[in-house]
Amino acid sequence: GIQVEQSPPDLILQEGANSTLRCNFSDSVNNLQWFHQNPWGQLINLFYIPSGTKQNGRLSATTVATERYSLLYISSSQTTDSGVYFCAVERTGGGSNYKLTFGKGTLLTVNP
Amino acid sequence: KAGVTQTPRYLIKTRGQQVTLSCSPISGHRSVSWYQQTPGQGLQFLFEYFSETQRNKGNFPGRFSGRQFSNSRSEMNVSTLELGDSALYLCASSLEDRDSYEQYFGPGTRLTVT
Numbered sequence: 001g002i003q004v005e006q007s008p009p010d011l012i013l014q015e016g017a018n019s020t021l022r023c024n025f026s027d028s029v030n031n032l033q034w035f036h037q038n039p040w041g042q043l044i045n046l047f048y049i050p051s052g053t054k055q056n057g058r059l060s061a062t063t064v065a066t067e068r069y070s071l072l073y074i075s076s077s078q079t080t081d082s083g084v085y086f087c088a089v090e091r092t093g094g095g096s097n098y099k100l101t102f103g104k105g106t107l108l109t110v111n112p
Numbered sequence: 113k114a115g116v117t118q119t120p121r122y123l124i125k126t127r128g129q130q131v132t133l134s135c136s137p138i139s140g141h142r143s144v145s146w147y148q149q150t151p152g153q154g155l156q157f158l159f160e161y162f163s164e165t166q167r168n169k170g171n172f173p174g175r176f177s178g179r180q181f182s183n184s185r186s187e188m189n190v191s192t193l194e195l196g197d198s199a200l201y202l203c204a205s206s207l208e209d210r211d212s213y214e215q216y217f218g219p220g221t222r223l224t225v226t
Contacts, residue, residue, distance in 0.1 A: 031215075035217075040219065041149070041200045088155075088215075099160045099168055100145070100157060100215060101157070102147075
C-alpha cells in the first residue's frame with residue numbers, strides 16, 4: 001500500500017513562532033487531507049488539498065503532487081494550536097484496499 | 113448541516129463479548145468508512161461502505177464486520193472482544209463527488225475492553 005511519512009514527529013514552539021510540517025507520500029493520490037486531532041480525539045478537517053495551495057487564516061498548505069509531498073504552515077502559533085496534526089492520503093486509481101492512509105502524525109506543543 | 117454522529121461515545125466491555133457501534137453520516141453522503149486508532153498502530157482503515165455494499169476492506173480479522181443501511185447509516189460489529197481491541201473507533205463520511213473525495217469524521221467511540 002501507499003506509504004505516508006510525516007516530519008518532524010515532535011515539535012515544540014514558543015507562542016508566536018512559525019512552523020512547517022511535512023508529509024511525504026509514495027504514490028499518486030486523489031485525496032490528501034490535513035487534520036488536527038483535538039484532545040477528545042475528534043479529527044478536525046484543516047485542508048482538503050490533493051494539489052495546489054490553500055490558506056485559511058494563520059494556516060496554509062501546499063501540495064506538490066508531482067514530487068509527492070505536502071506542507072502545512074502554521075504562522076504566529078497559539079497555545080490552542082497544540083495537538084497532533086495528521087496527513088492522510090487516498091491513492092489514485094481505486095482498487096486499493098484502503099480509503100485514507102494516515103501518517104503517524106506530528107505532535108505540536110506551543111508554550112506560552 | 114449536521115456533522116457525522118457516532119453512538120455510543122464511550123463503551124466498556126469484557127473480553128469475549130461483542131459490541132456494535134453506530135455511525136450516522138452527513139446528510140447526502142453515501143460513503144461511510146471506519147477507522148481504528150490505537151497508540152501502537154496509529155490510525156488504521158477498517159472498511160468502507162457505499163450504497164449498502166462493502167467497497168474496501170483493511171487488514172483486520174473477520175471478527176470485525178460492518179453493514180450499511182439504505183439511509184446510509186452504518187454499524188460496525190466486533191465479536192469475541194480481545195484486550196487489543198481497546199481503541200478509539202472513528203467513522204467518516206464522504207460525498208464521493210468526482211470533484212472531491214474529502215472525508216469528514218465523527219467524534220469517535222472510545223471502546224475499553226477489560
